[in-house]
Amino acid sequence: MTSLPKLIPDVDYLLSLETEELAAFLLVALAASRQNNLVALPNFINGITSANAHPASYSDPRRDEIGLAITEAWNWLEVQGLLIPAPGMNGSHGFRVFSRRANKMKAPEDIAQFARSRRIQKDTLHPKIAQKVWSAFMRGEYDTAVFQAMKAVEISVREAGGFTAGDLGTDLMRKAFHEDNGPLTDKSAEKSERQARSALFAGAIGSYKNPHSHREINLNEPDEAMEIVILANHLLRIVDGCIAASRAA
Numbered sequence: 001m002t003s004l005p006k007l008i009p010d011v012d013y014l015l016s017l018e019t020e021e022l023a024a025f026l027l028v029a030l031a032a033s034r035q036n037n038l039v040a041l042p043n044f045i046n047g048i049t050s051a052n053a054h055p056a057s058y059s060d061p062r063r064d065e066i067g068l069a070i071t072e073a074w075n076w077l078e079v080q081g082l083l084i085p086a087p088g089m090n091g092s093h094g095f096r097v098f099s100r101r102a103n104k105m106k107a108p109e110d111i112a113q114f115a116r117s118r119r120i121q122k123d124t125l126h127p128k129i130a131q132k133v134w135s136a137f138m139r140g141e142y143d144t145a146v147f148q149a150m151k152a153v154e155i156s157v158r159e160a161g162g163f164t165a166g167d168l169g170t171d172l173m174r175k176a177f178h179e180d181n182g183p184l185t186d187k188s189a190e191k192s193e194r195q196a197r198s199a200l201f202a203g204a205i206g207s208y209k210n211p212h213s214h215r216e217i218n219l220n221e222p223d224e225a226m227e228i229v230i231l232a233n234h235l236l237r238i239v240d241g242c243i244a245a246s247r248a249a
Helices: 012-018 019-033 042-049 061-080 108-117 132-140 142-160 169-177 190-213 222-248
Strands: 084-087 093-097
Touching: 019 042, 019 061, 019 108, 042 061, 042 108, 061 084, 084 108, 084 132, 108 222, 132 142, 132 222, 142 190, 142 222, 169 190
Parallel strands: none
Antiparallel strands: 084 093
């Protein structure tokens, strides 16, 4: 059986883990300790901290600290919908079962990746991408989230600059932010800065939107996807600033 003390034998290390990091190990340990598919927090903690427990337990005086850390990790699993109340009376008595998503997770690395995918906050995203991109990100469809985010940038630039549907990709960005006559360029900025902004938008669309338009891109790393989405978010804020500046002129 894969117990938590076997997965994390060092109590100091266990107590140093962030909540979601400990939850990754906890879910694996819970999967191995289920009885009739049920788990209960008091039973689990008692089973690994009691002085009379199985040899594969923590013989450490910091039982309260260990219990608190495990309780925090358990709560995180519940909040994320990985542990859910058992049906009927068992649920009202504190027993939990694995959700469908949790049952697909076989190793600490699986839930660690799941935890990373939860780092992106919907309320920090631009309204044009908040719902669609965030939803794709939560489903683990990182390539879709990146494409939708950069597509929103392209559409916003096209609309703000008064371009047609035929204006696309990097050419659109270079026209919109042309250093001398681009409708979205900031004429008050230094020429080098205007050139840099044009390159920023063209580079972002060319690197992260165009490839997804032309072929399948296998993007499985949530951290990388999040960084690209945040870049798109920043570009959308710049376009908003351009629109506001043109209206004030």
